[in-house]
Amino acid sequence: MRYLPKSPGDRETMLKAMGLHSTDDLFVQIPAEYRLNRDLKIPRQMAESEIVDYFRQRSRENGEGFTSFLGAGAYSHYRPVIIDSLISRGEFLTAYTPYQAEISQGTLQSIFEFQTMICELTGMEVANASMYDGSTAAAEAVMMAVRLTGRRSVVVARTLHPEYREVLATYATHQGMPVSIANFRDDGRVNVEELEKAITSETAAVLIQSPNFFGTVEDVRAVAELAHKQGALLVVSIAEAVSLGIVEPPREADIIAMEAQSFGVPLGFGGPYCGVIATREKFVRQMPGRLVGQTVDKQGKRGFVLTLATREQHIRREKATSNICTNQALVALMVNIFMTVYGKVGLKELAKQNLAKTAYAAAQFAKHGKLLFTAAPRFNEFVISTSEDPYAINSRLLGHKVVGGLPLKKFYPELGNAALWCCTELTTRSAIDTAVGLVAESERSVRSAKDESDVEEEVTQ
Amino acid sequence: MKHMTRKATPHVNQNEGLIFEKSSAGKAAWKLPPLDVPDVDAAELLGTAERKDLGNMPEVSEIEIIRHFTRLSTWNYAIDLGMYPLGSCTMKYNPRVNEAVARVEGIANGHPYQPEKISQGALRILKTLSDCLIEITGMDAITLQPAAGAHGEMTGLLMVRAYHQAQGRPRKKVLIPDSAHGTNPATAAMVNYSVENLKSNAQGMVDVSALAAQMNEDVAALMLTNPNTLGVFEQEIHKIADILHAKGGLLYMDGANMNALVGKVRPGDFGVDLMHLNLHKTFSTPHGGGGPGSGPVAIKKKLEPFLPKPVLMTKADGTFGFDYDRPQSVGRVRAFYGNFGMFVRALAYIQANGPDGLRQTTEDAVLNANYIRKGLEGVYDLPYSTPSMHEVVFSDKVQAKKGVRTMDLAKRLIDYGFHPYTTAFPLIVPGALMIEPTESESKEEMDLFIEAMKSIAEEVEEDPQTVLDAPHSTRVSRLDETAAARKPILRWKPAL
Numbered sequence: 001m002r003y004l005p006k007s008p009g010d011r012e013t014m015l016k017a018m019g020l021h022s023t024d025d026l027f028v029q030i031p032a033e034y035r036l037n038r039d040l041k042i043p044r045q046m047a048e049s050e051i052v053d054y055f056r057q058r059s060r061e062n063g064e065g066f067t068s069f070l071g072a073g074a075y076s077h078y079r080p081v082i083i084d085s086l087i088s089r090g091e092f093l094t095a096y097t098p099y100q101a102e103i104s105q106g107t108l109q110s111i112f113e114f115q116t117m118i119c120e121l122t123g124m125e126v127a128n129a130s131m132y133d134g135s136t137a138a139a140e141a142v143m144m145a146v147r148l149t150g151r152r153s154v155v156v157a158r159t160l161h162p163e164y165r166e167v168l169a170t171y172a173t174h175q176g177m178p179v180s181i182a183n184f185r186d187d188g189r190v191n192v193e194e195l196e197k198a199i200t201s202e203t204a205a206v207l208i209q210s211p212n213f214f215g216t217v218e219d220v221r222a223v224a225e226l227a228h229k230q231g232a233l234l235v236v237s238i239a240e241a242v243s244l245g246i247v248e249p250p251r252e253a254d255i256i257a258m259e260a261q262s263f264g265v266p267l268g269f270g271g272p273y274c275g276v277i278a279t280r281e282k283f284v285r286q287m288p289g290r291l292v293g294q295t296v297d298k299q300g301k302r303g304f305v306l307t308l309a310t311r312e313q314h315i316r317r318e319k320a321t322s323n324i325c326t327n328q329a330l331v332a333l334m335v336n337i338f339m340t341v342y343g344k345v346g347l348k349e350l351a352k353q354n355l356a357k358t359a360y361a362a363a364q365f366a367k368h369g370k371l372l373f374t375a376a377p378r379f380n381e382f383v384i385s386t387s388e389d390p391y392a393i394n395s396r397l398l399g400h401k402v403v404g405g406l407p408l409k410k411f412y413p414e415l416g417n418a419a420l421w422c423c424t425e426l427t428t429r430s431a432i433d434t435a436v437g438l439v440a441e442s443e444r445s446v447r448s449a450k451d452e453s454d455v456e457e458e459v460t461q
Numbered sequence: 462m463k464h465m466t467r468k469a470t471p472h473v474n475q476n477e478g479l480i481f482e483k484s485s486a487g488k489a490a491w492k493l494p495p496l497d498v499p500d501v502d503a504a505e506l507l508g509t510a511e512r513k514d515l516g517n518m519p520e521v522s523e524i525e526i527i528r529h530f531t532r533l534s535t536w537n538y539a540i541d542l543g544m545y546p547l548g549s550c551t552m553k554y555n556p557r558v559n560e561a562v563a564r565v566e567g568i569a570n571g572h573p574y575q576p577e578k579i580s581q582g583a584l585r586i587l588k589t590l591s592d593c594l595i596e597i598t599g600m601d602a603i604t605l606q607p608a609a610g611a612h613g614e615m616t617g618l619l620m621v622r623a624y625h626q627a628q629g630r631p632r633k634k635v636l637i638p639d640s641a642h643g644t645n646p647a648t649a650a651m652v653n654y655s656v657e658n659l660k661s662n663a664q665g666m667v668d669v670s671a672l673a674a675q676m677n678e679d680v681a682a683l684m685l686t687n688p689n690t691l692g693v694f695e696q697e698i699h700k701i702a703d704i705l706h707a708k709g710g711l712l713y714m715d716g717a718n719m720n721a722l723v724g725k726v727r728p729g730d731f732g733v734d735l736m737h738l739n740l741h742k743t744f745s746t747p748h749g750g751g752g753p754g755s756g757p758v759a760i761k762k763k764l765e766p767f768l769p770k771p772v773l774m775t776k777a778d779g780t781f782g783f784d785y786d787r788p789q790s791v792g793r794v795r796a797f798y799g800n801f802g803m804f805v806r807a808l809a810y811i812q813a814n815g816p817d818g819l820r821q822t823t824e825d826a827v828l829n830a831n832y833i834r835k836g837l838e839g840v841y842d843l844p845y846s847t848p849s850m851h852e853v854v855f856s857d858k859v860q861a862k863k864g865v866r867t868m869d870l871a872k873r874l875i876d877y878g879f880h881p882y883t884t885a886f887p888l889i890v891p892g893a894l895m896i897e898p899t900e901s902e903s904k905e906e907m908d909l910f911i912e913a914m915k916s917i918a919e920e921v922e923e924d925p926q927t928v929l930d931a932p933h934s935t936r937v938s939r940l941d942e943t944a945a946a947r948k949p950i951l952r953w954k955p956a957l
Binding site for chain 1: 477479480481484489490491493494496497498499500501503506507508509510511512515516517518519520521523526527529530531532533534535536537538539540541542545547550552554555556558560561562563564565566567568569570571572573574575576578579580581582583585586589592593596597608609610611612614615619622642643644646647648649650651652653656693694696698699723724725726727730731739741747748749750751752753754755769791792793794795796797798799800801802803805809811812813814815816817818819820821822824825827828831832835847848850871872875880881886900901902903904906932935936937938939940941942944945946949950951952953
């Protein structure tokens with residue numbers, strides 16, 4: 001086996017050194033009746049070339065070469081080449097959690113820089129080293145608010161990513177945390193009147209997303225006022241990190257739960273991604289996840305260590321702030337490199353291109369379908385309602401190697417034939433025009449079919 | 462000291478400040494293509510929501526970024542450099558073909574919501590990996606959704622709760638041996654079970670009679686790591702399972718140490734009802750400085766209705782899809798379908814090994830641990846003489862007499878060119894040295910390790926101060942962790 005660095009002779013020498021005769025002697029403690037005396041029924045050992053072929057084949061069956069208008073919590077942005085060059089260095093790729101600080105300064109310093117940049121972008125004072133993803137970060141942020149306030153109930157905007165809401169429901173069920181939902185208005189924003197009624201003196205957290213699931217920027221300040229008036233904490237989820245380049249961050253939030261996938265992380269069929277929690281300094285001791293802090297060594301030289309570990313499971317066990325242990329460190333490094341590449345000016349310009357492409361696409365689609373939620377600002381997603389079922393339109397688009405917007409009726413039945421479309425800096429004008437053309441065709445054919453049936457009706461009358 | 466340069470020699474490495482300290486206005490590492498649509502006025506589109514300033518975000522060039530991170534990388538120890546014997550962490554070789562196939566276009570860039578028709582490649586990977594893991598564990602079904610081991614534990618206990626709820630009541634508590642990982646009790650708390658400690662016997666195993674006495678119908682499950690954190694196989698596992706099952710409880714296995722069992726014995730065959738795996742341990746996906754992981758949960762048939770949704774299914778026409786109609790499901794534990802990129806890597810690892818390779822891997826992992834045990838027996842105190850599987854736990858009892866503790870020995874090991882073992886865990890061994898070499902080490906590398914450990918033991922006798930002050934050869938000496946925690950500096954700020 002090519003990964004094993006021992007010759008049969010080595011094994012024999014080692015066994016002999018231990019006074020053993022065969023490998024079986026090493027497994028005597030396993031009761032004989034449970035030992036597996038056959039080969040596992042799994043694929044036979046394959047050559048490297050066969051493995052590569054196998055996955056190339058799977059790739060061809062997996063949307064290779066399609067242009068996509070899907071967003072909805074997973075965004076297609078350009079990934080600078082140096083991200084993979086750098087994260088492929090074995091010293092980053094094959095290191096463990098940096099518990100031994102003296103030989104982990106590379107990982108530790110890079111996490112410290114990551115925490116700093118997340119703070120700069122979100123307007124928060126502290127950020128952790130990462131969480132699993134945006135959905136679990138949101139759930140953990142809410143549980144953090146429960147600990148901080150000593151209250152239990154949670155109010156959630158229906159404009160929060162539907163799968164994030166599902167994850168929160170799973171986490172909340174056994175924590176005795178009642179969750180109530182506030183609906184959205186005609187402008188695509190959470191209904192503040194409903195929110196106001198739902199928030200009580202028992203509310204620990206109000207959880208919204210901005211830009212929300214429809215791509216609409218929420219009025220965070222108004223929601224913050226409502227939450228704070230009742231002593232509740234505001235948790236804001238950010239699923240599209242690139243928005244931070246041009247959309248004012250939710251500075252009024254108490255906790256931000258972010259998904260940083262947009263910053264250089266491949267779509268990868270949904271993971272691994274990179275969750276992060278950022279908050280105010282005064283809340284840090286209730287924050288879940290790892291934290292890196294700056295300190296000095298015995299000679300007074302600057303260095304970095306994992307710190308405030310007394311919040312964590314390996315010290316506090318059942319009294320820990322969370323059970324999280326492994327996080328998303330290597331993915332956080334991708335995010336870190338992406339943020340460094342684009343930096344102060346590039347992130348803004350990048351976000352602006354997203355804004356422009358989306359404004360163009362929304363305007364073009366609006367000529368044929370109905371553009372919803374026009375009264376509030378949006379970032380890089382928009383909702384178009386068509387006469388025809390979007391699933392039908394999408395299956396025709398697939399014939400042109402285009403993946404259309406996400407039909408919303410699965411999550412929001414009342415929106416009928418609406419679909420959520422996304423444009424990023426990678427979406428070309430010609431792809432937009434192709435998609436618009438096909439939607440226009442669909443609308444024309446529905447209209448002419450309708451005209452014909454109207455004529456028929458007149459004739460029969 | 463005399464053996465110190467056999468494995469490692471200090472060499473020059475570059476100093477490097479924080480990236481913010483290199484930033485100056487006008488430098489850039491990015492270039493966007495020209496806009497092919499009309500430009501927009503952000504103020505007009507966003508109104509008061511427009512962001513004007515990005516604060517202290519850096520402005521640097523590409524070469525500076527390459528040098529910055531390359532320099533930082535050289536300050537890390539890594540498996541690629543040498544033995545990384547962290548007990549319970551299974552720091553094995555991370556094959557590079559795994560990385561290559563994870564980056565193939567359609568695999569790296571598949572969108573989680575793309576239509577099923579053009580997702581068959583990804584779904585087939587999920588299906589094939591699921592089938593392999595079910596066979597390896599001897600279980601009946603699996604979910605790949607959990608993002609890491611602890612997340613898998615939570616998912617498992619949610620299923621335990623749902624299972625008991627379906628029988629009438631969720632029960633109240635979970636039994637956890639005193640040798641368990643900290644995640645076990647932390648997870649039980651997240652699922653609102655109270656934790657009852659289970660004492661180990663003189664052999665470091667579950668005290669079966671104590672278990673029988675503690676077991677009753679309030680106990681939902683026992684969370685058992687097997688082999689346990691001493692590297693010891695629970696020989697009376699069948700009795701343990703019987704005691705649990707007789708009172709309607711479930712046996713949960715923490716699969717962190719599965720590297721000792723693959724291809725040799727299957728948890729499903731010795732009475733385990735559900736277990737999680739760590740793809741980043743047993744199945745070679747890289748630890749990456751702390752993640753990402755992946756924590757699939759394999760289960761017996763009776764738990765199947767409670768799997769998180771969606772559940773992968775094979776349709777009548779042989780294509781794959783997701784089943785969302787799962788009324789008894791515990792719900793969703795993560796958005797989308799789990800850490801897919803890790804599934805790709807784990808499957809590539811299984812393919813590269815095959816049944817014979819996986820068995821040989823396990824045998825080598827156990828062989829290596831026992832070889833180290835043999836080499837260091839008599840030099841370091843062995844608190845439990847029970848046979849070892851994939852890892853061995855010594856204590857600092859002998860060296861502590863000279864005032865040298867496990868952490869000091871660990872720090873000295875750094876000077877010899879090795880990453881330390883796991884220190885001070887499991888909690889049942891005061892001053893533990895928990896050593897897991899994995900199958901990835903050659904005899905030569907382990908001989909160097911044994912030699913280094915013996916040499917350090919001699920130093921403790923002759924010159925303990927050298928050990929207490931270690932490491933001596935790293936770019937920073939021991940760091941002041943107390944100061945870091947007392948007045949936390951968790952981010953860079955510009956000088957005023």
